[in-house]
Amino acid sequence: MKVWFRWMDGYQKQAADEIVDRLHQQDIKVHDYDNSFSCMAGVMFSNKVTPKICEQLRELSRNGQIAVLACCNTTIPGDAVWQLLEAGASDVLVNSQDNTLIHEIISRLQRWGAVHHLVNSLAVQNVLVGESQVLKAILRQVVEVAHFTDASVLILGESGTGKELLANLVHVLDPRAHKGNLVIQDCTTIVPELSGSEFFGHERGAFTGAVSSRDGVFALANGGTLFLDEVGELPLTLQAQLLRVIQEHTFKRVGGNAWQQTSFRLICATNRDLCAQVQRGEFRADLYYRIASYVCHLPPLRERPEDILPLANHFLKVFLPNQEPPELDALVQEYLLRHEYPGNVRDLKQVVARMLCHYAGQGAITVGCIPPEDRPNHTDYWSTWCDGGFERAIRVALTRGVNLKTISRESKNVAIRIAVNEASGNLQRAAQRLGVTDRALQMRRAAQRQENC
Numbered sequence: 001m002k003v004w005f006r007w008m009d010g011y012q013k014q015a016a017d018e019i020v021d022r023l024h025q026q027d028i029k030v031h032d033y034d035n036s037f038s039c040m041a042g043v044m045f046s047n048k049v050t051p052k053i054c055e056q057l058r059e060l061s062r063n064g065q066i067a068v069l070a071c072c073n074t075t076i077p078g079d080a081v082w083q084l085l086e087a088g089a090s091d092v093l094v095n096s097q098d099n100t101l102i103h104e105i106i107s108r109l110q111r112w113g114a115v116h117h118l119v120n121s122l123a124v125q126n127v128l129v130g131e132s133q134v135l136k137a138i139l140r141q142v143v144e145v146a147h148f149t150d151a152s153v154l155i156l157g158e159s160g161t162g163k164e165l166l167a168n169l170v171h172v173l174d175p176r177a178h179k180g181n182l183v184i185q186d187c188t189t190i191v192p193e194l195s196g197s198e199f200f201g202h203e204r205g206a207f208t209g210a211v212s213s214r215d216g217v218f219a220l221a222n223g224g225t226l227f228l229d230e231v232g233e234l235p236l237t238l239q240a241q242l243l244r245v246i247q248e249h250t251f252k253r254v255g256g257n258a259w260q261q262t263s264f265r266l267i268c269a270t271n272r273d274l275c276a277q278v279q280r281g282e283f284r285a286d287l288y289y290r291i292a293s294y295v296c297h298l299p300p301l302r303e304r305p306e307d308i309l310p311l312a313n314h315f316l317k318v319f320l321p322n323q324e325p326p327e328l329d330a331l332v333q334e335y336l337l338r339h340e341y342p343g344n345v346r347d348l349k350q351v352v353a354r355m356l357c358h359y360a361g362q363g364a365i366t367v368g369c370i371p372p373e374d375r376p377n378h379t380d381y382w383s384t385w386c387d388g389g390f391e392r393a394i395r396v397a398l399t400r401g402v403n404l405k406t407i408s409r410e411s412k413n414v415a416i417r418i419a420v421n422e423a424s425g426n427l428q429r430a431a432q433r434l435g436v437t438d439r440a441l442q443m444r445r446a447a448q449r450q451e452n453c
């Protein structure tokens with residue numbers, strides 16, 4: 001593993017050599033400060049929290065590639081710790097003793113290294129696709145929870161955002177030896193009269209038609225994972241019945257007297273606002289706290305447009321497994337970026353599938369592949385990029401008294417940030433995309449840093 005160290009003004013550096021030696025013994029190579037994104041983590045030692053440090057942290061953590069540990073060997077105000085975290089520090093160590101500091105640093109770097117390795121593994125990258133910062137941050141957190149804990153996970157998000165896919169991933173990354181199966185129970189399909197049997201199983205003769213005994217999902221998930229999809233649809237009476245087994249992991253079959261033990265990781269998902277349901281008395285608060293040890297919110301696709309093209313290319317590979325997937329022509333890319341996806345990733349997948357129906361098999365996918373019913377019907381669709389959202393932002397700025405100079409500077413800063421992020425920090429590619437020289441981009445970024453100091 002490669003990390004960088006950076007010693008800022010005011011930090012007493014006498015322990016430095018020892019720390020570096022100990023890290024080397026743990027196979028962690030320490031380099032000088034490097035913002036070229038070639039290290040997966042870094043440690044910043046400083047006793048002051050300055051705007052410059054915060055801006056550097058922001059830049060480093062912007063596309064989520066570098067986890068930064070900030071260390072201060074004097075007490076700093078509580079506010080300053082939150083500022084560091086807000087700026088992108090992954091953790092902050094304040095006033096640690098020299099003899100414990102080294103262990104604290106090593107344990108964090110090792111954990112982050114392991115998470116980084118898992119997030120970049122094929123098991124994750126080939127399954128849950130996305131380039132947006134928000135998806136990457138979610139992935140890092142979910143991977144850590146799935147692999148290093150047995151916490152129950154609640155996944156929230158609109159329909160089609162990938163909740164079931166994420167539940168599968170949590171199960172796959174669960175490192176239990178001789179792990180059992182992933183058992184999926186869709187809570188919308190439960191027939192009230194049969195719900196007891198569905199969840200707890202039944203004994204022979206427990207009710208009319210129970211000609212043989214049967215296991216329910218709690219028994220079937222023993223040793224594995226139970227995924228309760230659409231958990232927000234559970235009727236209140238059933239919620240009460242599930243409390244005990246979810247907390248104590250013991251249950252009785254319908255018509256049976258013996259308590260049975262089961263052990264499973266619980267994952268729940270819903271597209272409903274469960275907190276609002278709890279407030280309205282439609283979902284039991286005690287059950288909510290039991291299923292929500294770790295809550296993950298998958299944002300809708302409209303809030304992470306950076307994921308659209310990587311997902312579209314992924315679906316092309318999925319649909320055409322035996323050939324080199326075709327490219328998407330520039331106009332088709334623009335069309336996909338502007339299209340609305342009320343059904344989120346599921347909609348995008350269907351759009352790609354429909355385009356392939358009209359693909360003749362050679363060259364890029366072009367606009368002719370877009371079926372007539374999917375084509376945009378308003379004439380100004382292609383002519384303007386400054387749409388309602390852009391105009392709204394300018395309107396808000398003017399209402400707040402922001403002047404033209406500031407609006408223009410901020411617009412440039414946003415464009416630069418997006419281009420640099422999308423080029424993964426490669427300034428040459430970003431400059432090309434922005435239509436400026438490398439030098440002009442470097443100067444603008446230096447000016448940005450000055451403005452932030």
Ligand SMILES: Nc1ncnc2c1ncn2[C@@H]1O[C@H](COP(=O)(O)OP(=O)(O)OP(=O)(O)O)[C@@H](O)[C@H]1O
Binds near residue numbers: 129158161311
């Ligand atoms: N990040 C992603 N990478 C690759 N495929 C994705 C991603 N997100 C969603 N999908 C695909 O989109 C489709 C819908 O995903 P999924 O069923 O997991 O969504 P969901 O949130 O559980 O939907 P619902 O609430 O309707 O059950 C699936 O085909 C899934 O493979």
